[in-house]
Amino acid sequence: MSLETRRLLFIIAGAAFLILSPLILLYTSGYRMSRDFKITKTGGIYISAPKSGSEIFLDNKLKKKTNILQSGFFIQNLTPKTYSVLVGKEGYWPWQKNLEVKEQFVTEAAAFLVKRDPEGRIILKGAFIDMFASPYEKILMFTEKTSSQSSLKKISFYLPEKDEFLVKNSLETQKALSFYGSISEMSWARDEVIFKTEGGVVNAKFDLNNKNVDAFYLAPKDVSGLELDDPYAKVKKQIRIWRDLRNTIWADWLDNDNEPPYYLCGADKCVFPKQVFVSRFPVKNIDFFPYRRDVVIAAIRNGVFAIELDDRGGKLLQPIYKGKEPNFAVFQNEEKVYVLDEENLLEIGL
Known part of the structure; x- marks a missing residue:
C-alpha cells in the first residue's frame, strides 16, 4: 500500500470519526432521530401487570412475560410518539x-385483567x-322485604366467612332495624354503623365475638355534628368516588398537600372532580376494585363491570x-x- 493510499484512508477514517462521534454521543445520551428527521430526546414506558403470567406487547411485539418476582415492564430510550x-x-x-x-418522561400505566368466565357459587x-x-370488617349489611304485602323493610348483618347472621339482641334492636323508604346517609366504624332512614338516625353496634348486634335510635342532640355520607360513595387513600x-x-382527589396520581389527571392536566363514566342506565352501586384505587366496580342495568x-x-x-338486576359488594x-x-x-x- 502506497503512502498516498494510507494518507487517503487516514483522512477518510478521520472524517468518519468526526461525523459519527456526535451521532454516537447523541445516541448514548438518549437522543433519537424522529420520523421527520429531527433529533429529539427520548422517553420511556413502564407497565405494571399484577397477574403473574401476563404477556406485555409494545406495538404488537412481545416484550415481557411477568412472573411472581417481576410484575412489570420498563423500556427506555423510546422515540417520542x-x-x-x-x-x-x-x-x-x-x-x-x-x-x-x-421527551425525558416515563409514561406509566397499570393494566387490570378480569376473568372471562369467573367461578362463582350461591x-x-x-x-x-x-x-x-x-x-373495616367482613360484614355485609342487607336490606330485605318483610312481606310481599308490606313496604316495611328490615336490616340484617351477615358474616360471609362464617355463613352466619348477627343475632338481634332485643326488641328495641329489631324495631331500630326496621324502616320504610331507603337509607339516605351512612357512616361505618370498625364495630358499628350509623345510618339515616325516614324514621331517624340509627346506631348499630356489633359484637363479633358473640355474633350479635344492638341497635337504637340516636337522640337529636347526638345526631348533631355527625358526618354521614352518601351510602354509595366510597373513599380509599384520598380518592373519593360517587355516582x-x-x-x-365521579372521582375526586382529597389531598391538597400532594400531587394526585397520574391516572386521575388524563393526558394534560388535573381537573376535579373527574368524570369517570356516563351511563345510559341507572348506576346502582360503585366501589373500588379490591387492592386497587385506579379501577372501580359498578353495577349497571343487568351487569357488574x-x-x-x-x-x-x-x-x-x-x-x-x-x-x-345485580347489585354487589366487595x-x-x-x-x-x-x-x-x-x-x-x-x-x-x-
Missing part, C-alpha cells in the same frame, strides 16, 4: 391502550333488596358478571365480589 400497549393472559379479557411517550338465598359492605342522579360516576379511572388512550370497561382485602341478583347472593372470584 404514541405506542400501542397490550397486556394479555389466557382466560382474561385483554387490556389495551395507546400511550404517548414524551352462598345465600333471601328476599334481599340491597346490601352494603363494611370497609349522581344523572348516572354519572370494572371501569378504570385512567382515560388516556381510551377507557376500558370489563364485564365481571351478567345477570338480571371487601378491599380479598379478590372476591359478592353479587346479589334475583334474591341469590353469589360469591365470585376476581
